[in-house]
Amino acid sequence: MKSLNFPLLARFDPVMKQHIERVESGQFSHSSYLGNVIQNKLIASISGKIMDTVVTEIKQFKYYSVILDCTPDVSHQEQMSVTIRTVKMDKAPEIKEHFTGFLIASETTGLGLSQLILKTLMELNIPFDDCKGQSYDNGANTKGRNKEVPARLLDKNPRALHFMFHGVYIP
Template identity: 25%
Template sequence: MLLKSHKHADIVTAEMMHKNLTEEKRESRRNVARIVQNIQFLGRQGLAFQGKEDVDSNVLQLYHMRATDDPRMLDWLKKKTNKYMSHDIQNEMLEIMALQVLREVASSIRNGVFFSILADECTDISNKEQLTLCIRWIDEKLEPHEEFIGFYHIPNIKADTIVAVIKDAVMRMNLSLSNCRGQCYDAGGQMAGSRRGVAQQILPEAPKAHPTHCPGHALNLAVCDATKSSKLLSDALDITYELCKLIKFLPKRQGLLDQIKADINLEAAALKVICPTRWTVRGLSFYCIIKNYEAL
């Protein structure tokens, strides 16, 4: 009888431990799912994850805000370990989400079969060279899509380096370069060179991927050439630049202009600083000068 009593007690204890463990797992999954949702929200909105201090981070504050409807979440934050709130885990979750998005994009492109490559290199704010890669494709309804694939850090801007990065990105998306039907770059030597340019190096593997000068870049070059011979546009450019510098970079004068516009009931868009490189977006600066002419 005593032996049976001990066995029964062991069974009851094991069942209670199993029940507690199952409940603990369920609660952990639930809270980790909330963390994933927070990271997904911040990533979708392009918001910074971390603050100056961890206590001020957007992730933690968002979690606290959601805890107002569920106090059990606060108990999770009070844990010392296994909270899945570290920077490394957040970055890993974000990377998993990014890879899932790329998988879905790659699947859509494969369904469309054929695609074109758009690429350009630039220097970012940290003075590092990076390659921007996009893929353009047409769906079954003949609707065009242009998908941003990513920024790729490159050690140099040699054609061989850029070609290697493009091939690697296409391969990782499980796309066949033989299905490429177009290449779109600027007219730089490393991209459009007639011998060892990026376009020429890709053609042997994708003979139907005809290279094209970027339409936006070509339009800007054409407008620049067309305006060089126009004294009227040259003078307008100088006047617009000086007016913007006179007002936009001095808050006192900006405030005075706003007051004058209010006094004469002039509703017009604010002055726009003129773009130093792209002629095709300078029209908005000229337009704002015309609309604010009376106040100016």
């Protein structure tokens, strides 16, 4: 066999090994499912289904809090990670956190970040009125005298209390 695209997979799966050998030898005259376009479509499809399940669960528990953290990526674009925390009330309460993804923050002002959060929740069809808490890293727009992002979100929903990761609870 020539060079394998997925050597570990082929090494332990005889069917995959045979398939890769056929693809590399040119026996197939049609596209294979090993191509990046098909893989990306499959990943997007699975991701969409997972996100639908997560949003359904968040809505089932109704109230939630958001956890946001901003940091620049390797290309120096500001990324905001968004996690939503719920509490499942069963025999014993169970805290669940759902990572919903990274958002590119093209505008890092308090206005820009708060609009990005609200827009994302709206796109996920998660009502911000059900948010009962918000927490952030120690970013410039989330700490200090004005606490720009938390203050803007509190204006929209006074019950979305603000607390910090590395600080004391701040009502």
